[in-house]
Amino acid sequence: xxxxxxxxxxxxxxxxxxxxxxxxxxxxxxxxxxxxxxxxxxxxxxxxxxxxxxxxxxxxxxxxxxxxxxxxxxxxxxxxxxxxxxxxxxxxxxxxxxxxxxxxxxxxxxxxxxxxxxxxxxxxxxxxxxxxxxxxxxxxxxxxxxxxxxxxxxxxxxxxxxxxxxxxxxxxxxxxxxxxxxxxxxxxxxxxxxxxxxxxxxxxxxxxxxxxxxxxxxxxxxxxxxxxxxxxxxxxxxxxxxxxxxxxxxxxxxxxxxxxxxxxxxxxxxxxxxxxxxxxxxxxxxxxxxxxxxxxxxxxxxxxxxxxxxxxxxxxxxxx
Ligand SMILES: Nc1nc2c(c(=O)[nH]1)N[C@H]1C(S)=C(S)[C@@H](COP(=O)(O)O)O[C@H]1N2
Ligand SMILES: [Mo]
Numbered sequence: 001x002x003x004x005x006x007x008x009x010x011x012x013x014x015x016x017x018x019x020x021x022x023x024x025x026x027x028x029x030x031x032x033x034x035x036x037x038x039x040x041x042x043x044x045x046x047x048x049x050x051x052x053x054x055x056x057x058x059x060x061x062x063x064x065x066x067x068x069x070x071x072x073x074x075x076x077x078x079x080x081x082x083x084x085x086x087x088x089x090x091x092x093x094x095x096x097x098x099x100x101x102x103x104x105x106x107x108x109x110x111x112x113x114x115x116x117x118x119x120x121x122x123x124x125x126x127x128x129x130x131x132x133x134x135x136x137x138x139x140x141x142x143x144x145x146x147x148x149x150x151x152x153x154x155x156x157x158x159x160x161x162x163x164x165x166x167x168x169x170x171x172x173x174x175x176x177x178x179x180x181x182x183x184x185x186x187x188x189x190x191x192x193x194x195x196x197x198x199x200x201x202x203x204x205x206x207x208x209x210x211x212x213x214x215x216x217x218x219x220x221x222x223x224x225x226x227x228x229x230x231x232x233x234x235x236x237x238x239x240x241x242x243x244x245x246x247x248x249x250x251x252x253x254x255x256x257x258x259x260x261x262x263x264x265x266x267x268x269x270x271x272x273x274x275x276x277x278x279x280x281x282x283x284x285x286x287x288x289x290x291x292x293x294x295x296x297x298x299x300x301x302x303x304x305x306x307x308x309x310x311x312x313x314x315x316x317x318x319x320x
Pocket of ligand 1: 079082083084085086087139140141175194222223224235236237238239240241242
């Protein structure tokens with residue numbers, strides 16, 4: 001069921017902006033002599049860092065607990081200050097630098113094997129889908145893990161908006177290319193832009209999710225604003241951040257890490273504690289903020305929902 005909800009920018013401004021900032025902005029706008037007309041352009045003001053996220057009013061979304069609510073939840077501070085986002089740097093402390101990413105305006109280009117290629121703005125996309133919150137496990141191939149509340153919508157809803165041809169077999173998503181803001185993109189040893197994909201039956205599985213929010217708010221830039229993939233039964237690197245293109249194809253795509261090092265990272269990348277990485281064991285993991293390692297679960301604990309996707313793919317390297 002599709003429900004047209006009010007966009008952030010349709011709400012009275014005071015409802016989405018902390019009062020202090022609301023007043024400040026009014027003063028600022030008045031000082032600039034722009035008056036009421038400028039107040040009607042929160043998207044532009046947001047792009048200049050002067051307004052709340054225009055989608056802020058959509059969060060928090062109602063929680064869907066159909067796939068469980070794993071515990072303990074990782075602290076927001078941990079999940080938003082320990083990140084992998086190589087475009088901004090190869091260590092885990094890129095969160096400050098990632099604030100330079102401008103997430104409005106933000107356009108997603110849809111192409112490949114679709115009825116008709118098109119572009120859609122993030123806020124128009126948000127108006128077409130039903131947002132919900134899901135608490136998912138996340139398991140990085142490096143063996144750290146977390147449990148966080150994403151808000152967003154099933155990948156299937158994105159597919160419905162895109163209208164792929166029946167002959168499409170894979171969905172491919174790419175991160176923004178913008179070396180002026182993402183300095184590591186100048187390092188040509190990496191196959192930028194960051195690219196990931198899912199087989200269509202994986203994409204249509206209800207567990208596959210597009211996150212646009214985190215901890216009941218618009219998703220943080222360091223976590224992949226304004227939209228990122230979340231496939232919780234796979235290693236974290238599948239979860240491509242800050243998506244600007246969605247393509248459909250009948251050829252298996254080669255993803256970023258696979259292109260870089262195919263002996264260590266593959267396309268399927270399903271979590272399996274019994275299949276070690278060539279350089280380390282995958283048997284256990286360290287939750288962010290904890291000092292103890294815990295056992296890693298097959299398909300990261302989601303086998304009952306996704307194992308069936310792979311019964312006819314036994315010949316493939318499903319776990320790397
Ligand atoms: N564009 C892009 N997406 C990315 C990455 C990246 O470096 N660039 N890192 C991946 C990896 S390895 C992980 S574990 C997760 C980390 O997500 P988080 O920082 O929100 O925890 O993002 C994934 N998506
Ligand atoms: Mo990762």
